[in-house]
Amino acid sequence: MNNKSSIYISTFKRKGGEGLKTKIITDTNRKQYESLFVELGDNENPLIVYFENIQNWVLFTDLRILFSNEGVDAFFxxxxxxxxxxxxxEEFKNKVMNKEEFTRLKVKTRNSDYFICKLEPGLPYQGFYQMLHxxxxxxxxPN
Structure with a gap:
């Protein structure tokens, strides 16, 4: 686990937290999500998972975010x-006006790609947003 992992997890917990489908990965629930770990590198550690179903999930590791949206997999x-x-x-297109019900974050990477991550609404969404921020x-x- 890299030295920032504990900071990421504490930010997630402090600014939001777990939900019904969003969990911090621990020794007790690790087996449940093992099918998502097959893509991970040897030195990569899964930290937080949002798991709707095998077609829709987000896995936050100490190095990457891997996700599947309607079965289309991507990572950055x-x-x-x-x-x-x-x-x-995207939220407004789906008639979601209340920010407490938002589920999607738009992430831009250095090469100007945009990714939309769909998450659990409420505290898990807030936690993810603040952690990624x-x-x-x-x-x-710059420092």
Whole structure:
């Protein structure tokens, strides 16, 4: 586990937290999500998972975010995150007006790719948003 993992997890917990489908990965629940870990590198540690079903999930590791949206898999390195915002356009298209019900974050990476991560609404969404915002700030801080 890299030295920032505990900071990521504590930010997630302090600014939001676990939900019914969003869990911090521990020794007790690790087996439940093992099918998602097959893509991980040898030195990569899973930290937080949102698992709706095998077609829709997000796995946050100490190095990357891997996700599947309607069965379309993608990933990006957390060190490449330069912008994180609620995906307001997408939410409004689906008639979601209350920010407490938002489920999508729009993440921009260094090569200007945008990714939409669909998450559990409420505290898990808030926790993920704040955690990714913290990472973005570290990535874009000139010092």
């Amino acid at each position: 390195n957390i060190s490449d995150i330069i912008e994180v915002t609620p995906a307001i356009e 913290f990472i973005k700030t570290k990535n874009t801080d």
